[in-house]
Amino acid sequence: MTDTGQRSTSTRDLDARYGRGxxxxxxxxxxxxxxxxxIVVVFAAWVVLVAFDGDNASLETRDVAHTIVDEHAVEVSFSINVAPGTPTVCAVQALNEAHAIVGWKIIEVPASTExxxxxxxVVRTSEQSNTGLISRCWLP
Structure with a gap:
């Protein structure tokens, strides 16, 4: 055999041994x-989902103020930004010094033109609270 034939044979043997055929x-x-x-299909699906996610589903809330009424109540004010004509449900909570929930109220906010x-x-509390805030809001 020639030198090239031996290399070719040994390369083929190694390729066969290690599955490189x-x-x-x-x-x-x-x-x-x-x-x-x-990957292309998943990326295209993600682009379509992001592109057609309408503004109708957007909902933003922000705490505005709270006033401690007495040891069993707190008044909570929050702003809500939602598309006109969209009813909303919100959970408002009161917290004590240890950040434990001492009051909770579910509020149905009717649809509005604004x-x-x-x-x-006003959220009733089981003990003295030191703050009141919006927990979260959602679309029913």
Whole structure:
């Protein structure tokens, strides 16, 4: 045998031993193409979801103020920014010095023609509170 024949034979032997033949390269290429296709499909779906996420579903809230009425009540004011004509439900809470919830109230905010509103509610408490704030709001 010639020198090139020996290298060719030993290279083929090593390729066969470690699975580097023509067949495995084709399988690897197919896997890479399928994986690339899956990534493209997932990215395209994400772009479509972000692009068509309408403003109708947006809801923003912000704490405005709180006033301790007495040891069993706190008045909480918060602003709500939601599309006109959209009813909303909000949870308002009162907290004590240890940040434990001592009062909780679910408020149904009716639809309005205004986008921005300030809502004020009195929350009854089980003990003295030191703050009142909006917990969260959601669309029913």
């Amino acid at each position: 023509q067949r495995s390269r084709r399988v690897e290429k197919r896997i890479l193409w399928v994986l690339g296709g899956v 986008r921005n509103r300030v809502i004020t509610e």
